[in-house]
Amino acid sequence: MIHSLASTAPARPRVPSVVTLHDVTFFQHKTFSPVTTFGLRRTVTAGARGAAGFIAASEAARDEICAVLGLDPAAFTVVPHGPGRTAGVAPAPAHAVRELYALGDNRVLLSVGAKRPHKNQEVLVRAAGSLPADVVLVLAGHPEPYDQELRGIARELGVTGRIRFVDYVGDDELEALWRLSAASAQPTLAEGFGLPVLEAMAHGVATACSDIAVLREVGGDVPYYFDPHDSLSATAAIEAALSDPGAGGRGRERAALFTWKRAAEQTFVAYERALSARS
Numbered sequence: 001m002i003h004s005l006a007s008t009a010p011a012r013p014r015v016p017s018v019v020t021l022h023d024v025t026f027f028q029h030k031t032f033s034p035v036t037t038f039g040l041r042r043t044v045t046a047g048a049r050g051a052a053g054f055i056a057a058s059e060a061a062r063d064e065i066c067a068v069l070g071l072d073p074a075a076f077t078v079v080p081h082g083p084g085r086t087a088g089v090a091p092a093p094a095h096a097v098r099e100l101y102a103l104g105d106n107r108v109l110l111s112v113g114a115k116r117p118h119k120n121q122e123v124l125v126r127a128a129g130s131l132p133a134d135v136v137l138v139l140a141g142h143p144e145p146y147d148q149e150l151r152g153i154a155r156e157l158g159v160t161g162r163i164r165f166v167d168y169v170g171d172d173e174l175e176a177l178w179r180l181s182a183a184s185a186q187p188t189l190a191e192g193f194g195l196p197v198l199e200a201m202a203h204g205v206a207t208a209c210s211d212i213a214v215l216r217e218v219g220g221d222v223p224y225y226f227d228p229h230d231s232l233s234a235t236a237a238i239e240a241a242l243s244d245p246g247a248g249g250r251g252r253e254r255a256a257l258f259t260w261k262r263a264a265e266q267t268f269v270a271y272e273r274a275l276s277a278r279s
Helices: 034-049 059-069 094-100 122-130 146-157 171-180 195-202 213-219 231-242 247-255 260-278
Strands: 002-004 017-020 053-056 076-078 107-112 135-140 163-166 181-186 207-210 224-226
Touching: 017 260, 034 059, 053 059, 053 260, 059 076, 059 213, 076 260, 094 171, 107 171, 107 195, 107 231, 122 135, 122 146, 122 231, 135 171, 135 181, 146 163, 171 181, 181 195, 181 231, 195 207, 195 213, 195 247, 207 213, 207 231, 213 224, 224 231
Parallel strands: 002 017, 017 053, 053 076, 107 135, 107 181, 135 163, 181 207, 207 224
Antiparallel strands: none
16 A cells, blocks of 8 residues: 555555545645646646545545545545644753844744745734734744745834744744744634644643634634634734633643544554555
């Protein structure tokens, strides 16, 4: 059997094939270049046709994938991820990170994700000026063309001093940023799972995030949810997260439900189902 881990797969596999389909965001939202989007749509669709079984990281992703690609939900095994990074990573020194990114003594609002349109960091940029004066927004993630749009909006709104545009960071700096954070904000429009929400909860960081099905599936009743198209809604949710001293404990309890051991066991179930279906 062959397991294709990243949405694309052989169109005509010679042995039973399981495909992990992470999401169909690129079918529904602007996120990659036109050439990449065209290629992914063709290869993902072709690979899905020949698979004996599928893995999705959430029920919400499974349902969206089936609606877009016309697949049978019964062919899927839902395998939630474990936490992407844990507190076991040694952090960079806190004072050095504060100095490197000019954080001063401010409270840190951390948003983790590549700068792509569907990640929707714009709503946070627009909310930045309404947040408490001692809060600085840190946008950490790979800078793609959307990053320049975000910087332009920040200049137009006069909030560049309230935002730190942090590019890709290593594990040690990211761990330090999590530990420095007073709250986290994830304004995405679409995800296959929502790993930054799980990471925030695992670190005991209060979280505000988009009110979309997949993030509710991961976060349960722990995050403060907001309309990802409304900066006032985002501001209210972030302020609520910042002022909730019990959010960290509830987050850690919720995050403990997601483990890589469970993910491995459910992946094996997907293999058995695919072999049974093919036979």
